[in-house]
Amino acid sequence: MERYLTFSHWCKEHYGRRLYRAALSAGMTCPNRDGTIDTRGCIFCLGGSGDFSVAYEGKRMNKEDLVFNHREAEPGDYIAYFQSYTNTYAPVERLRFLFESALEDPLFAGISVATRPDCINEETAALFKELRQKYPEKLIMAELGLQTIHESSALWMRRGYSLPVFEKCLELLHEADVNITVHVIIGLPGETKEMMYETVRYLNHCGIDGVKLQLLHYLKGTDLGYLYEKDPDSFHVLTLEEYTEIIAECIGILNPDIVIHRLTGDGNGEALLAPLWSKDKRHVLNMIRHELKIRNIVQGCLRND
Numbered sequence: 001m002e003r004y005l006t007f008s009h010w011c012k013e014h015y016g017r018r019l020y021r022a023a024l025s026a027g028m029t030c031p032n033r034d035g036t037i038d039t040r041g042c043i044f045c046l047g048g049s050g051d052f053s054v055a056y057e058g059k060r061m062n063k064e065d066l067v068f069n070h071r072e073a074e075p076g077d078y079i080a081y082f083q084s085y086t087n088t089y090a091p092v093e094r095l096r097f098l099f100e101s102a103l104e105d106p107l108f109a110g111i112s113v114a115t116r117p118d119c120i121n122e123e124t125a126a127l128f129k130e131l132r133q134k135y136p137e138k139l140i141m142a143e144l145g146l147q148t149i150h151e152s153s154a155l156w157m158r159r160g161y162s163l164p165v166f167e168k169c170l171e172l173l174h175e176a177d178v179n180i181t182v183h184v185i186i187g188l189p190g191e192t193k194e195m196m197y198e199t200v201r202y203l204n205h206c207g208i209d210g211v212k213l214q215l216l217h218y219l220k221g222t223d224l225g226y227l228y229e230k231d232p233d234s235f236h237v238l239t240l241e242e243y244t245e246i247i248a249e250c251i252g253i254l255n256p257d258i259v260i261h262r263l264t265g266d267g268n269g270e271a272l273l274a275p276l277w278s279k280d281k282r283h284v285l286n287m288i289r290h291e292l293k294i295r296n297i298v299q300g301c302l303r304n305d
């Protein structure tokens, strides 16, 4: 038994089995890249994190079509994870076609849609609500890349929207009654540990269902990677010890009913410049477990709200 609420535990409670994300790319772009907001993208972005995704056009899929084909998974144990770029950045009719196609596919127990809060409007929220009502037994999840609540960091990373936009998006998604998961980045330059904890504390009051905690990766091919290679000493890259301490604290702060989908990233092996210790994901997770154990932290035990 983990000291925090894992996604697999939550799935077993709600669906009686473990579910696996199957990363899909529906050929979308992002307003932070196509010039609508910016052309450069977020400073750390290497193309919308769709490195292991399969092109999806709405056709029925088989287990064998997926990049990660879990041996123990049966058809129906996968979630169609619309991962690459911004997956609500298209006309609503196209979104309806893609999402409904996945929800009708027996391979999938639901959909998870990664997007930006400024790309959820009344129309997309109404579509989510419609799908929620039409497929009550399926999981319908929206994943929002917030990363931080601090405007200084949001400006630095070129996120392209402010916190009230995120709050408006939450209102719409709550009305649609979908599962909401929020992505947070740990280790943004200029953020103190306390600033990271403030982001997590804030999320406790947002009525969200899950978080993904992700270490900031410095990747070759991104603007951040370029700046880092030019002058590595100007960045404080977290050590493994610092990261495990921060993650343990975040777990202690988070409401015990918020699912923690991720405690570190997979990184992009080839492109990763720093921190190199993050390549050994198993070791990182073991270190976090050890930190939780020696400090006797369980999820929610450090809440002081």
Ligand code: SF4
Residues within 6 Å of the ligand: 030, 031, 032, 033, 040, 041, 042, 045, 046, 047, 048, 049, 084, 085, 086, 116, 145
């Ligand atoms: S919003 Fe996502 S896809 Fe768009 S630039 Fe930022 S990280 Fe990349």
